[in-house]
Amino acid sequence: MxxxxxxxxxxxxxxxxxxxxxxxxxxxxxxxxxxxxxxxxxxxxxxxxxxxxxxxxxxxxxxxxxxxxxxxxxxxxxxxxxxxxxxxxxxxxxxxxxxxxxxxxxxxxxxxxxxxxxxxxxxxxxxxxxxxxxxxxxxxxxxxxxxxxxxxxxxxxxxSVFFLIPLILTIIFIIILLIVSKKNTEQNYKKLFSYNTSLIKVINNISSCFLLSNMFSYRKQLVNKFSSSFDNYNNQRRDAVLYDNILAKINGLLSLVLFLVIYLIAIFLSIQQRINGGDIVAIIQVSSTIISPFFVIANVIKSINSTKDTRTKLSNLLSKDNSRKNIEEVKSISINNVSFSYLNKTIFSNISFSLKSQTLVVISGASGSGKTTLLNIIGKINIDYSGNIIINNEDDLKVISDESYYKNVKYMSQVPIILDATIKDNIILNEEFDEEKFTSIIKLLKLDQTFNNYEMILNTEKINYSLGEARRINFARMLYSNAKYILMDEPFASLDEENRFIMENVILLQKDKCIVITSHVVSSDFLSKVNIKIDL
Known part of the structure; x- marks a missing residue:
């Protein structure tokens, strides 16, 4: 629990x-x-x-x-x-x-x-x-x-205890006013938030439809849609602000009455020579110090309440137990009758095959056939599937911890992940640096022909590298980790012939690993050396 x-x-x-x-x-x-x-x-x-x-x-x-x-x-x-x-x-x-x-x-x-x-x-x-x-x-x-x-x-x-009476009564009136107005205030700002969200959605839609509005003379409809949504937001904002102002005026009235009563009590006690002028000044100062925060307490409570969802989300997240079973080694991965549907549409069904070392698998198919989805399922990124995936003929993939699974299985996405760090750090990450292994992998992927300084910092904003170079750096990272299983999503997509040839050759050289790739562009020579081909 x-x-x-x-x-x-x-x-x-x-x-x-x-x-x-x-x-x-x-x-x-x-x-x-x-x-x-x-x-x-x-x-x-x-x-x-x-x-x-x-x-x-x-x-x-x-x-x-x-x-x-x-x-x-x-x-x-x-x-x-x-x-x-x-x-x-x-x-x-x-x-x-x-x-x-x-x-x-x-x-x-x-x-x-x-x-x-x-x-x-x-x-x-x-x-x-x-x-x-x-x-x-x-x-x-x-x-x-x-x-x-x-x-x-x-x-x-x-x-004098007489001064406590109007102060305590004023505080009670303010608390009653807060309780009575709390529901209306919450409803006002809940509606305002809803209308604001709708307005943002409309504005975003207008931005995305800019070309459409020019091509099909659709401007008037977009403006009318904006006007209607803005009226809802603007009117609700007016009502919410007006309600807050009314509460502020009531607070102001209470403040005026309070200090009039305090002055009257002070005059009465002064006439009876029970207090003097200095006492009156002190009484007004203390009364102001006490009561002033209560006139803004509504805004304070509103501010505190505005954090309720954040507090709940944070508490739930920090309380969440993500512990799963740890395993030492992934010896085999068995995909058994795995099916996947999206929006009540079956993408693929009853896919079965096994993965073990020294296996090269290609998952191919048309766009939208579910190639990446199937790879994501094997990579533990997507668990919304039917069927099961058994690890080492014993445990279901869903009960195994990510940490122990990813020690053995690495996933290379179609969009290369590059850090704003040196080429060397992008490849070794938190692994110990082994110069011999590093140099061997660099030469294997011909990165030594592209970069002569591995301390060069890659810049993800200015992008001082090509797509092919980024893919090879990502692949080098997989190889340096000594992963037994490497999952590669569209590793050849958008690559020129030279980069594709380098990637294909290095993949074929990994005889001791299990490599699973998705691709719709594979050379016939490469395909002839594949152990398992899955067509979706």
Whole structure:
């Protein structure tokens, strides 16, 4: 059973690091800032009482007192902001690393089915940033607000319990307003998100139909479609903003009534000489410190709620158990009655053959016949098939771990995978460098005739290599790994005759391996030396 991982653990620790001390120091700094917020009222009280002649402080004493307070307060505030920023940076890094490690630990089939380059990038650069800024940061800041609330109420109760009544009633009214408006606010923004998604889809469709609109005079229809979708989005945005503004006005009204009542109570107590002018200034300052955060609490809660889906997704991913059976060696792969369908259409059915060392297999067929799909199934990239694939006449492929399977089986995709690294590093990856083996493979694939410096960095943006060179570098990577099974998707596609000839010859020389390729372009000489030919 999977153990649920709580996102809240990242406040103080992650899988790799414990930073509880940093959280403690951050909270301590917020406590000191809260004390400073309340102590401001004491400073104003002293200043006002001096103006009223209630105390006898010298003018220079007040200057020093005020300056020292301001200096200490803002040093603590800066320290608090620094510690919070440092804590959030740590949390952001730890979540991102744990998320990426867990993603990379997913079964290959799950990763390619559920994730894409864009969703992975968006989650790390977008959703995790949003989670840190609108959940972790706000929760820590709310702690500081809570401390200020408690200290403020204690201070006001010391002056007069009468001031607590309007403050507590206002807080209750704000909480009731939040509860009553919560459902409508959520529905407003849920609809807004839906309309925004639809609008984006329409805009993307317009971009893809640009040529079509010019060729078939289809502009008016596209504009009308955009106008209709934009009206839905724009009207819903207007309603959502208007509803938020109404809530803000109600909060403003509550604030006005609160301070009118506080002033009336202060005047009443002052007439009875139970408080003085300095106390009144202090009361207003403390009341403002206490109540101000409550007038923006709706936005804070909305921000925290906006991270709910991200928190759920992250918690589920981190809790996922991806453990599978490990095997030491792949001695044989038996494909038994494997069939595959897509959108209720059968692509291929009842395919059976066996793979073992010293076997060369070619899977051929027309475009769309399922060549790559069958290779992906053998490569454990696609598991949505019927039938079974048995490893070593014992275990089903689906129960075997990717890690142990890929130690024996390597997959070379049609689109070469090139890293922004040296040619040498692209080939050896994390393997130990064996110069003799490396040189032998380089010469075998005639890469020594193309490159004279294996420390040259390949650039995937400027592309300082050809398709044929990239394919040969990828093949060199397969050979350097000493894989017993190599799966190659369309290794000859779009290659000139020279590169295709090199690849074919090197494949035929691998007598101790099992190589499976998909191709619709194979020379007759190469085909005559194939052990198994599968026509789809």
């Amino acid at each position: 999977e153990e649920k991982v709580s996102i809240n653990q990242y406040f103080f620790k992650s899988k790799h690091s414990n930073y509880g001390l940093l959280l403690f120091l951050t909270i301590l700094s917020f406590l000191l800032v809260s004390i400073g917020d309340i102590y401001q009222s004491r400073v104003f009280l002293v200043f006002m009482n001096r103006a009223l002649g209630i105390n006898n402080y010298e003018y220079w004493q007040l200057i020093i007192y005020g300056f020292l307070f301001a200096l200490i307060y803002y040093i603590i505030s800066f320290l608090s902001s620094y510690l919070l920023a440092k804590l959030m940076a740590k949390i952001r890094k730890e979540i991102s690393i744990d998320f990426l490690e867990k993603q990379l630990a997913l079964p290959t089939s799950s990763f390619y089915k559920e994730e894409s380059q864009s969703t992975l990038t968006n989650f790390i650069t977008g959703e995790i940033n949003n989670l840190v800024d609108n959940y972790f940061s706000l929760v820590v800041e709310l702690f500081g607000v809570g401390i200020s609330l408690i200290l403020g109420l204690v201070y006001l109760s010391y002056l």
